[in-house]
Amino acid sequence: MCSSDLTNMITEQDVSTLSALFQKRVEITPDKDAYRQYDVGSQTWTSSTWHEMANEVARWQAGFEKEGLQSGDRVAVMLGNSREWVVFDQAAMGLGLVTVPLYVEDRPENVAYIINHADVKLLFVQDKPQWHRLLSSQVDLGGLKRIISITRISADDEPDDQRLESLSDWLFGLQGELQTRELEPEALASVVYTSGTTGRSKGVMLSHKNMLSNAFAAMQCTAWTDKEVFLSFLPLSHMFERTAGYYMAMAMGAEVAYARSIPQLGEDLVNIKPTVLVSVPRIYERVYAKIQDGLKAKSPIAKFLFKQAVNVGWCKFEYEQGRGAWHPKLLLWNTLEKLVAGKVLEKLGGRLSVAICGGAALSEDVAKLFIGLGLPLVQGYGLTESSPVIAVNRKDDNIPSSIGTVLPGIQVRIGDNDELQSFSDSSMLGYWDNEQATTDSFTEDGWLKTGDKARIDVDGHIYITGRLKDIIVLANGEKVPPGDMEMAIALDPLFDQVMILGEAKPYLTVVVVLNPDAWADFAVSMSIHPEAPDALSKQGVDKAILQRISARLKKFPGYAHIRKFTATLEPWTVDDGLLTPTLKIKRPKVMEKFSQQIDGMYKGH
Numbered sequence: 001m002c003s004s005d006l007t008n009m010i011t012e013q014d015v016s017t018l019s020a021l022f023q024k025r026v027e028i029t030p031d032k033d034a035y036r037q038y039d040v041g042s043q044t045w046t047s048s049t050w051h052e053m054a055n056e057v058a059r060w061q062a063g064f065e066k067e068g069l070q071s072g073d074r075v076a077v078m079l080g081n082s083r084e085w086v087v088f089d090q091a092a093m094g095l096g097l098v099t100v101p102l103y104v105e106d107r108p109e110n111v112a113y114i115i116n117h118a119d120v121k122l123l124f125v126q127d128k129p130q131w132h133r134l135l136s137s138q139v140d141l142g143g144l145k146r147i148i149s150i151t152r153i154s155a156d157d158e159p160d161d162q163r164l165e166s167l168s169d170w171l172f173g174l175q176g177e178l179q180t181r182e183l184e185p186e187a188l189a190s191v192v193y194t195s196g197t198t199g200r201s202k203g204v205m206l207s208h209k210n211m212l213s214n215a216f217a218a219m220q221c222t223a224w225t226d227k228e229v230f231l232s233f234l235p236l237s238h239m240f241e242r243t244a245g246y247y248m249a250m251a252m253g254a255e256v257a258y259a260r261s262i263p264q265l266g267e268d269l270v271n272i273k274p275t276v277l278v279s280v281p282r283i284y285e286r287v288y289a290k291i292q293d294g295l296k297a298k299s300p301i302a303k304f305l306f307k308q309a310v311n312v313g314w315c316k317f318e319y320e321q322g323r324g325a326w327h328p329k330l331l332l333w334n335t336l337e338k339l340v341a342g343k344v345l346e347k348l349g350g351r352l353s354v355a356i357c358g359g360a361a362l363s364e365d366v367a368k369l370f371i372g373l374g375l376p377l378v379q380g381y382g383l384t385e386s387s388p389v390i391a392v393n394r395k396d397d398n399i400p401s402s403i404g405t406v407l408p409g410i411q412v413r414i415g416d417n418d419e420l421q422s423f424s425d426s427s428m429l430g431y432w433d434n435e436q437a438t439t440d441s442f443t444e445d446g447w448l449k450t451g452d453k454a455r456i457d458v459d460g461h462i463y464i465t466g467r468l469k470d471i472i473v474l475a476n477g478e479k480v481p482p483g484d485m486e487m488a489i490a491l492d493p494l495f496d497q498v499m500i501l502g503e504a505k506p507y508l509t510v511v512v513v514l515n516p517d518a519w520a521d522f523a524v525s526m527s528i529h530p531e532a533p534d535a536l537s538k539q540g541v542d543k544a545i546l547q548r549i550s551a552r553l554k555k556f557p558g559y560a561h562i563r564k565f566t567a568t569l570e571p572w573t574v575d576d577g578l579l580t581p582t583l584k585i586k587r588p589k590v591m592e593k594f595s596q597q598i599d600g601m602y603k604g605h
Helices: 018-028 050-066 083-094 108-117 128-134 167-171 208-219 239-252 265-272 281-295 300-320 328-346 364-372 435-441 482-490 516-525 541-552 587-593 595-601
Strands: 033-039 044-049 074-078 098-101 120-125 146-149 164-166 188-193 203-207 229-232 255-258 276-279 354-357 377-382 389-392 411-414 419-423 448-456 462-467 495-501 508-514 562-568
Touching: 018 050, 018 083, 018 208, 018 239, 033 050, 033 083, 044 050, 050 083, 050 167, 074 083, 074 108, 083 098, 108 120, 108 128, 120 128, 128 146, 146 167, 164 167, 188 208, 203 208, 208 239, 208 389, 229 239, 229 265, 229 276, 239 255, 239 276, 239 389, 276 281, 281 300, 281 364, 281 482, 300 328, 300 364, 364 377, 411 448, 435 448, 482 495, 482 508, 482 541, 495 587, 508 516, 508 541, 508 595, 541 562, 562 595, 587 595
Parallel strands: 033 255, 074 098, 074 120, 098 188, 120 146, 146 164, 229 255, 276 354, 354 377, 508 562
Antiparallel strands: 033 044, 188 203, 377 389, 411 419, 419 448, 448 462, 495 508
């Protein structure tokens, strides 16, 4: 339940639109720090108060107005996480404009498609090079009238696109009062394009009510105070970060610090010392792999202590959850926490009151390690079309193998083919300019189809059991859900990316991308030069890698037997079209790229 410290918190009775939420926050805590980010010039972290944010939003609104934009027009933002992203979003929504978030790392053709499909009138980019790199090669960009660069365009670097203007020039001489126009809660606030793994992206239409109701519902699932500090690093173009790390944080009056980059995340965690972390499983998987790799070089005593810390910590967790009995070994926890667990958590800042994980399935092994070390880690579930959170574990009712229980105000049921379906104020209005896709996404009685197979226990906990479209059906009719197997293989530090194959085939195969550092160590251990052109085809390598893969699948049923594999050292990226902007694998594209190798793995069968 919510914390009793509600002094500065905003509730759903106070506001009905996202722009009203911002205005209310400014009124309640004008001098409180709102956002913190790193200034490269001064090499220091700088903070902005809510009052300062409001002044900036007002100026940007004056800029929007001089462009002659009308309520309902779409405006796009292609910036990294920053206070400028928030200023853009609030300035637009306060005027009744519709925000279209774009991924900074997205491919040019997809960005151009979205700009044209949504009929975007104005676009914000980080700098002129970004515009040139991503968009200037596109001949037709529909009704795009203005491109604003956050970074100043120097006098000797005049833009060759007359629509391109630097932010400082765009805002020069402008002043204004913060505007929050009267809007219906059901009014369209944002069109969020899903990064589809097949076909074109679809524009999810979300209203103020959709996103606001989800933020307020999520806020009721943990005991918060207005002293929380979030560290934001998932893209704000991802609804998970936008709702949980932005709108919910604003409602509770928390401060949000923007991480510099993923490579610098470790340093930022130590410097910022957040109390709340919103993340995806891959971050924890990478830390897990590093821990496991690091343990190999530790002494037997260090390995023993680490294993004991996780086991005793997990026993403590189960006991506190009411699922396990008290055991004398719990008396060892204080010592193990001091010697082992506390040192690991210090690297995450040492102050985390909750770590929320969503966006994909979290491995039970990974969850058990971090929870065993004392991290208050809870897994949730949702999708862009549900604004996005549908269910989440609570700290005092946490079953890591589940996705938790539904948020207040959300209903779920199991439909045809064991599909999880939901009904709530958070369900999208539909897809932009795509009536057929909208119709296909809802049942006849108005429930949102998630596309995920699930079961619901009597205590309300939901378990995802598979993906309707991702099931592999082997030639013998055996049905294989590849997700859990891929996740298990990826927990080995040797494998960065994994995709299992076998549709209509006699057996399973896999394509893997090797981690360059882990591969180097692996190759040297086999007396092979890791950079040799034929290193991957050296005698014994094939068998050794297949053994590593099989070792990760020992706990799986008999169907989870990988007969052959293809390995590469070239990572799959957004730029080469093999990943979506949310880093999901585009299976058809990977299959196309490796068609020869895949054919070879099934040759003669």
